[in-house]
Amino acid sequence: MPVPRRRSTRQATRSRQPRGRSRVGERFEAxxxxxxxxxxxxxxxxQTAGQQESRVVFVRHALPGERVVVEITEGTEGDRFWRGDxxxxxxxxxxxxxxxxLVAGPGLCGGCDFQHVTPAAQRRLKAxxxxxxxxxxxxxxLEVEVEAVPGDVDGLRWRTRQxxxxxxxxxxxxxxxxxxxxVPVDDCLLEAPEGPSCSVLGRDFSVGRGGFWQVHPGAPQVLVETVLAMLRPEPGEAALDLYAGVGLFAAFLLDAVGETGHVVAVEADGSACEHAGVNLGIGAFVEHGPVDEVLERGLDRPFDLVVLDPPREGAKRHVVEQVVARTPRAVAYVACxxxxxxxxIAIFAEHGYTVQDLRAFDLFPMTHHVECVALLGFSR
Structure with a gap:
């Protein structure tokens, strides 16, 4: 099954013109x-002869404080930094x-960053x-603690889509x-024995084939519980769920605000919008289109609550400023x-919204990825 589109982690190597002699393959003790x-x-x-300052190398398969032999994997004499193993x-x-x-390590599978690190230390590094x-x-x-989430086995067997x-x-x-x-892989140790369960806190969700759903089995519930605990929605309030996917957060917000409340879910993917309509039923509104465009052309009334769950690049200035223009009392920002x-967060701060709470979760063990949920509130 395909990896969810919004959380794709593959990083293509950029083609670039070499700037001086290649240093690939050279080794250094450091x-x-x-x-x-x-x-x-x-x-x-x-420093080496003819070099005015130390060279920065971004090194994989190492840990802070170790002494290692680094082999350069990318870099020329004219580059600002090199990469190495x-x-x-x-x-x-x-x-x-x-x-x-067996296929984790230098020159082997690139899917994991921290197979060589204890799970507890992985979480400290992410923090x-x-x-x-x-x-x-x-x-x-801020003090940050990355919390383990039920659903993996010592950081393994959690990826429900591979x-x-x-x-x-x-x-x-x-x-x-x-x-x-x-690299041939007979058995990826991250792959879960079963596919995703699209049931959260007793509620079943309709999700299209290949549609976005969290890959860690414990992720949907812990994220929903965290967002609800932070926002504390009240009956009668109006809530805006941006980058709503199939309506995971909107569904529980709808329950909380009740018949006198109002929930709008905004999602750019047409198929996800169709499934959100099924999942939310009567009482919620689903707006199809890019979040920035939907906010720019409408929904210009105040909202009490906003959930932001943008793709990896974040919401960015235009969306953030559109959010604060709706004067919400609280914003829950879910970030990968x-x-x-x-x-x-820095853009929110320009408009008087500051971080009131922050939690971080280890939803991607053995990799460098981490999920955060931040609560932002107006403070002036």
């Missing part, structure tokens, strides 16, 4: 620095473990990334990191990328 957004750690190579660990971190997957992005991009200093590359010999495989090359979340 101390590993902090974790960075994207599943790698920062390594600074010491830790191909030998000289001084390991206490958080390092043997990867449970560090969320904290750093919020500080750097939004000027916030996509493979079909090989000529009939086998299947996965691509290497930032490459079109394929902490950098995009931080950038949008």
């Amino acid at each position: 101390e590993v620095g902090p974790i960075a957004h994207g599943g790698h750690c920062v390594v600074r190579l010491l 830790a191909v030998e660990v000289l001084v390991p971190s206490p958080d390092r473990v043997v990867a449970p997957c 560090d990334v969320v904290r750093e992005q919020l500080h750097r991009l939004a000027g916030l200093d 996509r493979y590359v079909e090989l000529p010999d009939g086998r299947r495989g996965m691509r290497k990191h930032r490459s079109h090359d394929v 990328d902490p950098a995009a979340l931080a950038r949008d």
